[in-house]
Amino acid sequence: MKKTSKSKAPKASTTKSNATGRSNNVMTGAEILVAALEREGVDTIFAYPGGASMTIHQALTYSKKIRTILPRHEQGGIFMAEGYARVSGKVGVCMATSGPGATNLVTGIADAYMDSTPIVAITGQVARAMIGKSAFQETDVFGMTLPIVKHNYLVMDVNDIPRIVKEAFLIASSGRPGPVLIDMPKDIQGATTQPVFPKEVKLRGFKAPPKADDLPLHEILGLIEKAERPMLYVGGGVISAEASAELKKFAESTNIPVTTTLMGIGAFPETHEFSTKWLGMHGTVYANMAVDECDLLLGLGVRFDDRVTGKVSEFAKGATIVHIEVDDAEINKNKAVHLPILSDVGYALKRLNQIIAKENRTRKTFPAWHTQIKEWKKKFPLHYHTEPGAIMPQQVVEEVFKLTKGEAIITVGVGQHQMWAAQFYDFAQPRSFISSCGLGSMGYGYPAALGAKVALPNRQVIDIDGDGSFVMNIQELATAAAEDIAAKVIIINNQYLGMVMQWEDRFFKSNRGHTFLGLPNQREKLYPDFVKICEGFGVPAEQVIRPEDLIPALKRMLESKTAYVLDIVVPYTEHVLPMIPAGKTVKDIITEPMKKGDTIHGAEVPG
Secondary structure: OHHHHHOOOOHHHHHHHHHOEOOOOOOEEHHHHHHHHHHHHOOOEOOOOOOOOHHHHHOOOOOOOOHHHHHHHHHHHHHHHHHHHHHHHOOOEEEEEOOOHHHHHHHHHHHHHOOOOOOEEEEEOOOOHOOOOOOOOOHHHHHHHHHHOEEEEEOOOOOHHHHHHHHHHHHHHOOOOOOOEEEEEEEHHOOEEEEOOOOOOOOOOOOOOOOHHHHHHHHHHHHHHHHEEEEEEEEEHHHHHOOOHHHHHHHHHOOEEEEEOOOOOOOOOOOOEEEEEEEOOOEEEEEEEEHOOOEEEEEEEEEEOOHHHHHHOOOOOOOOOEEOOOOOOOOOOOOOOEHHHHHHHHHHHHHHHHHHHHHOOOOOOHHHOOOOOOOOHHHOOOOOOOOOOOOOOHHHHHHHHHOOOOOOOOEOOOOOOHHHHHHOOOOOOOOOOEEEOOOOOOOHHHHHHHHHHHHHOOEEEEEEEEEHHHHHHOOHHHHHHHHHHOOEEEEEEEEEEEEEHHHHHHHHOOOOOOOOOOOOOOOOOOOOHHHHHHHHOOEEEEEOOOOHHHHHHHHHHOOOOEEEHHHHHEEOOOOOOOOOOOOHHHHHOOOOOOOOOOOOEEEOOOO
16 A cells, blocks of 8 residues: 555544445544544543644644643543543543553552443554563553453554544443453554545454343342342442432332442432442441341442442341342352342343333332331431531541532542541432542542532533642642532542551551651641642632531532532641441441540550
8 A cells, every 4th residue: 555645634523424334535544543432432532742742642633523632741641641531431532652651550550440340451662673671651552451451452553543432442442341452553643645534343252241130130129029138239230230219119118228339320320218328348237237137138330349348258147138230240259148140230131120010010019128127217327426616537438528519529539538428418319429549549539529510511620639649749739720510529538548547446556557647756747738738739729627608618629610620728636537447347337436445356445
């Protein structure tokens, strides 16, 4: 094929095709990539340029359909793509150059893999002739990411780009969602051809998400009829399947109480009388007790994570366990179940509701079970102790919930603040609590908030973060200012790596193992000065120390038309409660603050 020079930057978005689907225009690989992204409905890409990806950035400048947002760090960019995907349900797209740019995406790729977030990550690569020769800024990102992607590609032929992009979006968004990587050598980006854009692709071995047979679904209804203490245990799979409405209908039709995982928060309204909020290490006492004492556990789109189960052999030990899951690899992986059902959970719930409606008969109401759960709720509510003159972190979340009427999108970093946000904000809608759950990536909160705000600009988006977690991607304040993204930040500032410190208090006699974030020789001085840092980035900010200043400051933040940061100083002594120690059971749950003389795992608490 004769190579032709590129004319004046043809616009990929306006490429015309003839009756055979072949383009009338010769295009570069970079232009073909942009055109293929446009055809997949991509409207935003979070991309940081470099030597091995600048050709693609040049092509992006001519796109009239794709907004390119420049993060200030590649990790920030992929976390933005995750936030975008998590709130919108669409595939998030990010891009970086080769070498360090690509490796900076790895944490976000692993995060998306753990939390089943649909992502297409694109990386530039050195030219094909240089691959494997330790060229400048070369890394084998294809090999590095094999364990943490649904699939990845190293593009070796410019003609493959349209097919690869279409396959990547199909794989990322189908079944159990997840990340797909496309690694594109620099010479491929500049190579020219007449592209053929397929309308659909067929993947060898690819199957549509399985659908449950009616037989096991009828068996579920039979188990419900025999049960006295049933529970619905709901995960992020219900949200991914867009099945929240069907879940609510099923719970109300069967009169079964509901608990969720952290990933499943919002799948069922936490304001509903059947809700017990979420379970696990820092979940509610009543959710954990209900699952411990239930005789039927219906797991929907869950993976029996260790932070939920604690000691696996004791988890729901007396219950018949049903597991509906789209990913066969998760069934019986962590917990052996009695009735495994491989199915799209949305289909299974819809079909269950249809069967119930068709039968048109009165179902059990489980009055004694509901009464018991109400008693647990009354006896073990989420609560906290106050300190005179101090702002308590739980109080901050409660006030945010009141002022936003529960309608905000809340993103979080990782740590104590993450748990308090999940505990004290009642989520009534899916895709409203955005958290790094499986990988637990600090620095996730604010970039995810920016991505969420870009996806849903008319929603109030607030990152409730910790001072340690926020600093890890603080440079994204520049992205917020430059791109005019009005995502807000609340820093729960206790000057420590709070969750690690809590474990030090509980299990290491309060011996501090490098968890203090301030200046060692000036412990009474707050450090860093977040207000000055924000001023340098051009983002309004203020520090709040006194309780009487909290609500006015929150109102100013919520009313701001731009990004805004509140640095709220809280006591470092506060712990997240309740707490089930790792590997333990609900019988070991901790519900009250520590005091001198307490013994934790054989060690006496110091004064």
